[in-house]
Amino acid sequence: MPLLGFGTYNAENLAKLKDSIKESIKIGYRHIDTASFYGNEEVIGGAIEESDVCRDEIFLVDKVWNSEQGYEKTLNAFKNSIKKLKTDYLDLYLIHWPQSLNKETWKALEKLYKDGYVRAIGVSNFTINHLKNLIENAEIMPSINQIEFHPRLVQKDLIEFCxxxxxxxxxxxxxxxxxxxxxxxxxxxxxxxxxxxxxxxLRWDLQMGVATIPKSTTSARIKENSDIFNFEISKEDMIEIEKLNDGFRIGMNPNEVYERPEIIRE
Known part of the structure; x- marks a missing residue:
């Protein structure tokens, strides 16, 4: 998986998003992240199809939404997603949020992996407790945990667990x-x-050992965000940036979403 990806959440102008994805691929991005909840799978599928890059060169990530969880519902959700994405497989499929049906959903992801429809499976927004609960009976360990992560929300204990x-x-x-x-x-x-x-x-993310998926629909910013592989932040400055950590969240708290999924906004 390329450590730098292209995020697509909350892009209101879908035509602009499509152009941005094509531009990102042209610049060199090969990792594209989406979710059924985002409502843009068809746009992404079209952008990849219209690009000059073959599908097998793109690392494509999708997520199963809360209302789609459960064994059979997840399998159906996957079929719907790949149809919209105009592909017959995913490189990575994630559970979007921790929910009470996670274990049943994970069994569906394991089946998709064993059957060759997905190349890797993982989770998103899982805390240590959610991960422990999931892997108790899992045959396949999650390969990815996609979380809110930035200088003000480092979650060192979760890093160490993962x-x-x-x-x-x-x-x-x-x-x-x-x-x-x-x-x-x-x-x-x-x-x-x-x-x-x-x-x-973004460079700090990579040096922390964390893959990162910034989002932008501006060509200059898309290119700027990709130009992070030709310099290094010193150990001292890495530590200073980490000191910004105060537990501040932009998004929802996974524990609250688990208890009350109706409060979700992302």
């Missing part, structure tokens, strides 16, 4: 939906390295 079980962490909302631009320390570090704040944060 490292122990060889679960790759992946950051959604790595730029805090623009919130990182208001943090003075990041402004200072960006100036020091003569980089943008986005580049500093």
């Amino acid at each position: 490292e122990k079980y060889d679960i790759q962490l992946e950051a959604w909302s790595p730029l805090m939906r623009g919130g990182v631009f208001q943090i003075p320390l990041l402004q200072e570090v960006a100036k020091k390295y003569q980089r943008t704040i986005s580049q500093i944060v």
